[in-house]
Amino acid sequence: MKRNKEVIDITLSGQPKMKKAQANLGDFYHEMKEIKKDVDPYLEYSLDQKNEKITKFINEFDNTSEPFFKRLYTIILFQEGIKKDLKFKINIEQVSNSSIILKEASKTLKAEYESIDKANVEEVDVIIDKISSYEKEFKEANAILNYLYDAYFRNIKMTSLAAIKDKKAYELEGLAREVNDLIKNYNNLEHAYYDIYYYSGDLIVKTVKALVNCLEKGKNKSYATIYNYSYFLKSDAILNFEFKEWIALFNKFKFIMKTTSNVELYDYLQFSELYQKLEKRYFVILIFYELGGGR
Numbered sequence: 001m002k003r004n005k006e007v008i009d010i011t012l013s014g015q016p017k018m019k020k021a022q023a024n025l026g027d028f029y030h031e032m033k034e035i036k037k038d039v040d041p042y043l044e045y046s047l048d049q050k051n052e053k054i055t056k057f058i059n060e061f062d063n064t065s066e067p068f069f070k071r072l073y074t075i076i077l078f079q080e081g082i083k084k085d086l087k088f089k090i091n092i093e094q095v096s097n098s099s100i101i102l103k104e105a106s107k108t109l110k111a112e113y114e115s116i117d118k119a120n121v122e123e124v125d126v127i128i129d130k131i132s133s134y135e136k137e138f139k140e141a142n143a144i145l146n147y148l149y150d151a152y153f154r155n156i157k158m159t160s161l162a163a164i165k166d167k168k169a170y171e172l173e174g175l176a177r178e179v180n181d182l183i184k185n186y187n188n189l190e191h192a193y194y195d196i197y198y199y200s201g202d203l204i205v206k207t208v209k210a211l212v213n214c215l216e217k218g219k220n221k222s223y224a225t226i227y228n229y230s231y232f233l234k235s236d237a238i239l240n241f242e243f244k245e246w247i248a249l250f251n252k253f254k255f256i257m258k259t260t261s262n263v264e265l266y267d268y269l270q271f272s273e274l275y276q277k278l279e280k281r282y283f284v285i286l287i288f289y290e291l292g293g294g295r
Contacts, residue, residue, distance in 0.1 A: 042128050054127050057109065058113065061134075065138065070168075071146075071149055072099055073169060074153075076176040077283065079092070080287050081189075081286075081287040083291075088148065092148060095145050099141065101134075109131065159247055175279070179284060189284070189287065190288070197240055197241065197285070201241065203277060204238055204241060205238060211253070214268050218260070223260050243285060243289060246282055
């Protein structure tokens, strides 16, 4: 026997129930303001102006788009710390797809532009049309990203923002991927948090000792005197590490890494490897507290 299709009735707040109303997938997308009919912004440009525009786009787009990518990867990094709904998932996927295109925009156009005749209007116009397309894609993706940030991340904690303050977009991208992979090794975020809470002592001690070793072998011997082991930790026996202790430790790490120099490269690489492992755990802790785990 052939089954009838299942119809889901959805009643929106403040509206009368419509008979056999069906959810439209488009309703889950961020509602963009009505956009006027596209007008070519470069229609009146001379050939020289078009070439100048292309050169400017190739040279400046990566810097112009850096805040966009930083915000995107911040959202991806902390997404396990919010209550995600279907609207969030659809829109973040849409922006992520756009980001793949935009990330390679300047490199792609540079290669194409180098191969054309700059005095040929038709060839130049092909590049200009692609710039218009990239700019439209960027504008729409940025609007959705701003909506997501305001709707889901408006109350992100200052501690979390401080942890990513000095990171570039590419650093956040890698960190987001690795932290999310780490969380996926567990049943859920809570399990990841408690495992890290109880079983990070050994890694914490090794990381601190590696940094102290760097400072001891460095040219500036005063660093080793001021920033010794006891500056970072009270003991080398850590059963668990409280949230405030994680924050204090990483604030000290960041301060030392900013203010010290002339450390032995080999020793620093050993510290850096341990630090990156510990940092991923630190962000799991931060994400857990974004979800309200500390309450």
